[in-house]
Amino acid sequence: MKNAxxxxxxxxxxxxxxxxxxxxxxxxxxxxxxxxxxNGAGKSTxxxxxxxxxxxxxxxxxxxxxxxxxxxxxxxxxxxxxxSFQVTNIFHHMTVFENIRCGVLWSAGHRYSFWHRVGGLKxxxxxxxxxxxxIGLARRRNVPAGTLTYAEQRALEIGVTIAGGASVILLxxxxxxxxxxxxxHVVELVRSITQGKTLVMVEHDMGVVFGLADRIxxxxxxxxxxxxxxxxxxxxxxxxxxxxxxxxKEAAHADGSHA
Amino acid sequence: MKYAPLNLGRWxxxxxxxxxxxxxxQIFKGGFALTMLTQMGxxxxxxxxxxxxxxxxxxxxxxxxxxxxxxxxxxxxxLNLIGKGTFYFPVPLLxxxxxxxxxxxxxxxxxxxxRRAGTTFALISLGVGEMVFACVLMFPGFFGxxxxxxxxxxxxxxxxxxxxxxxxxxxxxxxLWCFLGMAAMFALTQTPLGRMAxxxxxxxxxxxxxxxxxxxxxxxxxxxSSFFAGVSGALSCINFEIVSAENVSAIRSGGVLLATFIGGxxxxxxxxxxxxxxxxxxxxxxxxxxxxxxxxxxxxxxxVVYAPGGMASxxxxxxxxxxxxxxxxxxxxxxxxxxxxxxxxxxLIGLVEMVYRLSEQGASTVLTVLxxxxxxxxxxxxxxxxxxxxxGLALLRVTTRRVGERWGAIQxxxxxxxxx
Numbered sequence: 001m002k003n004a005x006x007x008x009x010x011x012x013x014x015x016x017x018x019x020x021x022x023x024x025x026x027x028x029x030x031x032x033x034x035x036x037x038x039n040g041a042g043k044s045t046x047x048x049x050x051x052x053x054x055x056x057x058x059x060x061x062x063x064x065x066x067x068x069x070x071x072x073x074x075x076x077x078x079x080x081x082x083x084s085f086q087v088t089n090i091f092h093h094m095t096v097f098e099n100i101r102c103g104v105l106w107s108a109g110h111r112y113s114f115w116h117r118v119g120g121l122k123x124x125x126x127x128x129x130x131x132x133x134x135i136g137l138a139r140r141r142n143v144p145a146g147t148l149t150y151a152e153q154r155a156l157e158i159g160v161t162i163a164g165g166a167s168v169i170l171l172x173x174x175x176x177x178x179x180x181x182x183x184x185h186v187v188e189l190v191r192s193i194t195q196g197k198t199l200v201m202v203e204h205d206m207g208v209v210f211g212l213a214d215r216i217x218x219x220x221x222x223x224x225x226x227x228x229x230x231x232x233x234x235x236x237x238x239x240x241x242x243x244x245x246x247x248x249k250e251a252a253h254a255d256g257s258h259a
Numbered sequence: 260m261k262y263a264p265l266n267l268g269r270w271x272x273x274x275x276x277x278x279x280x281x282x283x284x285q286i287f288k289g290g291f292a293l294t295m296l297t298q299m300g301x302x303x304x305x306x307x308x309x310x311x312x313x314x315x316x317x318x319x320x321x322x323x324x325x326x327x328x329x330x331x332x333x334x335x336x337x338l339n340l341i342g343k344g345t346f347y348f349p350v351p352l353l354x355x356x357x358x359x360x361x362x363x364x365x366x367x368x369x370x371x372x373x374r375r376a377g378t379t380f381a382l383i384s385l386g387v388g389e390m391v392f393a394c395v396l397m398f399p400g401f402f403g404x405x406x407x408x409x410x411x412x413x414x415x416x417x418x419x420x421x422x423x424x425x426x427x428x429x430x431x432x433x434x435l436w437c438f439l440g441m442a443a444m445f446a447l448t449q450t451p452l453g454r455m456a457x458x459x460x461x462x463x464x465x466x467x468x469x470x471x472x473x474x475x476x477x478x479x480x481x482x483x484s485s486f487f488a489g490v491s492g493a494l495s496c497i498n499f500e501i502v503s504a505e506n507v508s509a510i511r512s513g514g515v516l517l518a519t520f521i522g523g524x525x526x527x528x529x530x531x532x533x534x535x536x537x538x539x540x541x542x543x544x545x546x547x548x549x550x551x552x553x554x555x556x557x558x559x560x561x562x563v564v565y566a567p568g569g570m571a572s573x574x575x576x577x578x579x580x581x582x583x584x585x586x587x588x589x590x591x592x593x594x595x596x597x598x599x600x601x602x603x604x605x606x607l608i609g610l611v612e613m614v615y616r617l618s619e620q621g622a623s624t625v626l627t628v629l630x631x632x633x634x635x636x637x638x639x640x641x642x643x644x645x646x647x648x649x650x651g652l653a654l655l656r657v658t659t660r661r662v663g664e665r666w667g668a669i670q671x672x673x674x675x676x677x678x679x
Contacts, residue, residue: 051468073467083468091461102458105451106470112479114452121451164469 003062004029004168004198005050005081010059012042012049019045021222022059027168032199034209037219038243043202044086046219047172050200051083052076063168078106082166086173086202088153090160092146096137099145099156100128103163128163134193135159136185151182155189162193169194171201175208187212210234218243273442280434284427293426299538300433301494302518304440306530308487309515314524315448316480317460318373319381321512322388323488328507329364329391330357330489331496332401335408338496342414349418354436354493361489365482373477376463380477388512395504407503410496423497433494440487445527447483456480517555521562523569532570549619550611557607585669592665596658603651609644
């Protein structure tokens with residue numbers, strides 16, 4: 001099977017602090033791949049390296065076999081990789097529709113055009129409507145993004161990410177801060193939008209991870225501890241010891257502190 | 260179909276604008292009014308082009324006069340060459356020459372300035388402005404040194420019977436270009452580039468992750484903006500028949516920033532209002548008092564502090580209230596507040612004018628207000644005006660609080676109605 005994304009011995013340090021220490025990872029074409037790990041394991045950093053937000057200190061990153069190491073984010077995006085952010089990162093002053101449209105414009109080939117009226121671009125219009133329908137925000141079309149509810153903003157975040165029709169989608173904690181019902185909605189949403197695409201996601205909610213992912217990689221202290229199917233990961237004693245056990249304690253602690 | 264009323268409104272607005280351009284010299288008669296109108300038209304283009312950077316692209320430039328000024332310099336030389344008969348080029352199309360010149364310098368300098376956004380952009384634009392100003396003085400052969408380059412706009416064959424000798428013909432030339440420029444710049448806000456400029460202004464990081472090179476977006480936006488700046492520079496060259504170092508100076512750059520901000524950066528038509536008010540200060544008020552720049556400064560500071568959205572925001576704020584038919588409730592509070600403001604203003608003006616009289620050597624220190632004469636060297640007028648100012652400010656406090664209460668109540672009602 002071909003790899004959608006390939007990381008080869010990727011390192012990242014900030015000053016003398018080594019955050020990612022030699023990660024090699026194959027994300028197969030068409031799979032849903034979850035990256036889990038305790039806080040501070042470097043999951044978000046890994047996303048930032050793949051999507052071009054940070055430069056790698058060493059190693060190579062390939063997208064569909066092409067080297068994208070240290071390319072700028074827009075260049076990587078144009079090659080078909082799109083990401084969402086853990087902290088909602090949308091255009092707050094624009095309406096829902098305009099937000100989605102920003103995500104559509106480049107991929108629709110309109111680039112820096114200043115000779116087309118944006119309202120007259122039927123293809124963009126259609127695609128934006130379609131995306132809004134999918135993320136369930138069609139009725140909120142003309143609402144400024146800044147005034148949406150948190151869950152709606154999270155949905156919009158995903159909408160902007162998928163609007164360009166990228167084949168590889170990176171979602172950074174799509175369910176963070178959501179209630180159980182909202183989480184269930186997001187899981188369904190993620191499942192439907194990644195139909196026929198490659199998904200890489202960072203997620204803390206193990207229910208979501210084990211329900212959605214075809215394969216899981218466990219990241220601990222900037223290294224991949226294990227990669228495998230949910231069953232393999234669940235059965236892996238090293239993971240049990242290093243992470244899942246800890247997580248149960250963490251979860252119990254978190255529940256306790258919320259109550 | 261849903262948007263038909265909006266577009267209808269747009270048509271009405273633009274037609275009204277065109278009519279206003281046509282009728283303005285008939286409404287405001289006289290040579291002085293015509294001078295002002297012509298300058299307003301020129302500054303409207305300049306301010307709108309500036310707002311393509313500040314308002315639409317989030318780029319605070321301290322050197323925008325570089326593009327209008329250099330456009331004007333190129334225009335003045337082309338005009339002189341036409342005058343010498345070196346070649347023929349119709350005078351009414353000269354703004355295109357200025358525009359293209361502005362655009363070329365936009366490509367040149369913009370390549371450097373737009374590499375960064377935010378504070379760095381502002382600082383580089385300031386540096387480029389100073390650099391160009393220095394160059395203008397260093398190469399008197401082309402730029403004419405301190406005195407500048409003068410010209411004569413009545414050259415070549417009359418274009419469709421127009422010589423552009425009479426001021427009224429210049430006004431209509433400016434008005435036409437101003438209208439075209441407004442329409443073109445508005446159209447640009449409706450294009451993919453225009454929208455992405457907004458996106459880059461609001462959230463440059465996200466823009467990069469949807470495929471846009473923010474540096475490229477800023478660059479293109481600046482290049483287009485410098486075209487319109489050049490057009491305005493060419494119009495000022497035709498109008499004044501002289502271009503000097505002042506045209507590229509930091510004073511000009513600061514002026515357009517002031518005008519744009521006063522008018523309202525967040526709104527497309529804001530700079531139009533700002534340009535009109537600014538010219539009023541610069542041309543009309545400067546005829547009455549030497550302190551006009553101080554008044555402009557005070558006005559600017561007040562706007563920045565109390566109405567950061569400019570005059571346009573103050574006007575647009577009233578629309579929902581007007582639509583709900585409740586503006587009448589505000590009429591009395593508004594009138595009282597305006598009255599209080601006038602009292603405070605009278606006190607301020609009195610003090611400022613006395614200071615100016617004293618500071619100016621050889622000027623008479625005797626002032627006359629409402630038929631009463633008094634000497635700025637004596638102390639009673641100082642006390643009187645200080646008292647008037649204090650009373651005005653106190654009244655302003657009370658009356659604006661009333662406006663605020665009434666306003667808050669209406670807003671709460673409107674919100675409740677919207678929620679229901």
